[in-house]
Amino acid sequence: MDKFTRLTATACPLNVANIDTDQLLPARFLKVSRSAGLGKLLLHDLRLDADGNERPEFPLNRPAWRNARIVVGGANFGGGSSREAAVYALSDYGIRCVIAPSFGDIFAQNSIKNGFLPAVADEADVTELAAMLERHPGHEVTVDLETQSITCGNHVFKFSIPASWRDQLLNGWDEIDLTRSHTREIDGFREARQRSEPWIFRRG
């Protein structure tokens, strides 16, 4: 997995609440394989009109933000469906981090598995950052995972992330290798489980 340590890049404000995973990647594209690249499908129905033309007013279509690698989102970003392909679409577009007041739980978990940072910050800080970016389109933002800080000009604020997720992103750990180092404990647990609740293992 790719490590995430520190990123300085253009940040695009998308500061509306409840940008759910159905918006990030509409369901009809879920059968597209990862190898086909999902970046062009990101936020498809918000970015493009019914004829497939770009909506010029949509932030990611504006010249200053087309190449953004950071998104400043609203509350409950990535809520809804568990589709990990929503994270693939963001990653394939080139985005590595979303800053928002809150995230859908499953979306946040999926982000970590893909070396993608869901940075939770105070609503007031996020709103102010989005407003700064609106005033100065194309401004860069620095996200530092070591210090859990976000910097845009003179505006500096903290973000939060569970310690284990931070470690995982900083080190790029592979979770499956980690789990497999515990095979003995898992086997022991399975035996005990089969003794205590044998019906779980019943074949119908």
Add this chain to the structure above:
Amino acid sequence: MAALANTTATPRTLFDKLWSTHEILRRDNGDTLLWVDRLYLHEGSFHAFDQLAQRKSAVAEPGLVFGFADHYVPTHSRDNEIANPEIARMVRILDNNARRHNFKLFGLQDPRQGIVHVVGPEQGLTLPGMLIVCGDSHTSTHGALGAYAFGIGASEVAHVLMTQTIWQKKPATMRIKVDGKLGPGIGAKDIALAIIAKIGANGAQGHAIEYAGGAVRSLSVEARLTLCNMSIEAGARCGVVAPDATTFAYVKDRPYAPGADQFDAAVARWSSLPSDANAAFDHEHSLAADQIAPVVTWGTSPEDALPIDALVPDPATLSDEGRAKYIRGVLDYMGLSPGQRLTDISVDQVFIGSCTNSRIEDLRVAAAILAGRKAKVPGKVSPGSSLVKQQAEQEGLDRIFRDAGLEWAESGCSMCVGINGDLVPAGNRCASTTNRNFKGRQGPGARTHIMSPAMVAAAAVTGHLADARPLLAGRPA
């Protein structure tokens, strides 16, 4: 058994017990490796199998893995090949993976086929005390039986396939008590939408919800499944209801449930699961059941929900400019006017189905309203499983739906998510028993109002959003 019964120094919640009985080990940072009793798969799980293939890995416990063809299956007919080759391919990949990795599949032609969150409980695969995961956010449904069940992403599905375990951080706990007695014609969907309207679409984020109180205790298992299903729409990790006599009676004699030789032992163990008296929750909410009216959504988040006698919100009356801007955007998408009566909103079509509301009790209440009446708009009824379909036909419900002018369809996720091709056309307004009114959820530009099966039937009969209660009066439901 001793571990469950004799370590009660501190009172524990149902969720605490479910968590600790699955804990294999815990790291210093709080990450816990949990044992998984059931992994459910559907056609969308193909990314996880790609990861498995990349690692040249095998499935660790094929006997604990079950596949369900539901998301992409056609609902018009089962007689012919699937016309769309891309959709046919999705169903075939699941088939191939089941054969290659030797796990049980309830496939397209299986008489038990249906939506994973309907068939799991129906077959007795979902049992109290289990930990269940699936690459679908509505896995929270299975908590209705007293299981810890939650949706996961493709990488986590791959991890479970390879190890039958999952790393988790323990969520906080939230108890939502619904006391008192529900009014006639009010069901679990109304409770769920009332809760989400109250606490918000991320109001339970990071929490395991336990639904409690007299009104929850008196719900059938099917109604509890509806309630727990919607937990994710409040942002919760999962929702649970304590197993009780209602649960045990539901589980008994189902194909995969403990047999006669084990059933009493199982019930004894499950009976130790309910939260101890005085167990502490991180957050508590309460609702009075008799205050809950039929609820419908007006916007594009399940939290945009109001009682049927209310008015569409008027952004001009709000001091919060951010909120006003959000509502203006929503009303524009939904094609609604500020201050409009909800009952003046006319609909173009209806849908009864999905993992939320497609079980036999849902179909019965909708049929009670539709019996002897005509729908003013077209619509589709898709039973949650092929066995639900069979039972409904034995009860003559299919004839009631057809006589009313609705399509009686096959079982699948269908128009809830539309990936099998069952779409609501752009600009059309659909009264739907589903779980998400997100922009474009039922198709690009589709306008979705979510509500109970009774309320969808009422919308069908009147052609607009309507209170189901007068239409139910005097009818068996």
